Amino acid sequence: MNADVNCAYDVLAVFCGPDGRHGNLLGVVRDTRGCPDEASRQALAKQLGFSETVFVDDPERGVVDIYTPGVRLPFAGHPLVGAAWLLDLEVVNPPAGEVWARQDGEFTWITARAQWAPPRTLRQYGAAAEVDALEVPPPGEWLYAWAWEDEAAGRVRARAFPGRGDGIEEDEATGAAALLLTARLNRALNITQGRGSQLLTAPGPDGTIELGGRVREIRR
Template sequence: MPPVTDYDVLRVFCGPHGGYGNELGVVRNGAVMPEREERQEFAAKLGFSETVFVDDPERGVIDIYTPTLRLPFAGHPCVGTAWLIDVPELVVPAGVMGARQDGEFCWIEARAEWVPPRTLRQYATAAEVDDLPVPPKGEWVYAWAWLDEAAGRVRARAFPGRDDGIDEDEATGAAALLLTDRLGRALNITQGTGSQILTAPQPEGWTEIGGRVYLER
């Protein structure tokens, strides 16, 4: 592995005032680290919930890793990278998705069948979600409750259940996509300590996921 690799750090799905959001590492020049084993090692070294390698910035071809595995699709890495390289679409192993900028929000369009299995667990109140301990390893749990059902406002927390040092994900677009697909309606999700994820069902099984992105360094 090269001793120094340039990468950007973004925060994706930030709150209304720019805080919170889930950190993301992006290696803009994926060619510096072409081998999958190198990429996995580098993602583990950075320790973010996900790290992205951009393999073709013009076509939007990207490769996504957690500290322990490669992903065919993930929400916050796709939203963050779409914002960073400003392309009309992204290409991931799961498929090709549209991307767009809309004022302070960046959006992608993806499909529920691209998302690995998740347990969507509804609670009666947001306070119950707030008070949850980290569940045992092995099950990927998206805990949620209505803040205002009529307005589509949701409180959520995400527990990946993996042995990679990340007990809770601050903001997870893929899980938000699954919840949106199940409920069949647009959602305004407050996740983690204060991140915001917006979603909207689209025709033919697509779902839009949007949020604010900030360049950390």
């Protein structure tokens, strides 16, 4: 990482596979005094180069602020799962609204609404092998490519291409897109994304969706 970074940060892998590998890397800044405003946070997120970096403004109430290398986000799945795991929170509060969290030992879960997720193009392919064979598309639409691996069991193969031109050509694990796909299909899903990350979802009776995954610490 760039030596100019002046805020301490943790690094987590969120939505790890069953073997503990893979997952989407996340930067977590727990002491935000060195990055007090949007400009300094955006600069740090760009410098770190993770798909998202989350800033914890109030660890007791779970108030957080989320940035990609190029934009601030009101909601994103893997930063909230990661922050809930790291801080052992029951509630996380991004700008989008109150997000409940729980841990069951292996998985950390958040409960959110699909309408909080930024727009994504969800494109279905005929087979998982077609998704595996995709080349990174040129910058443009935010593409979530998916196919059934086992439709009866709710198993999905997916890859995500943000298309923002900010250095993140492919997103290893994307909670927001998983919420959108779950809302579209209206069923629980077991998603394998990227190189081998795993995301689990389950729609609730009140329009909410649970999103869960494994988290491991890379550095503190």
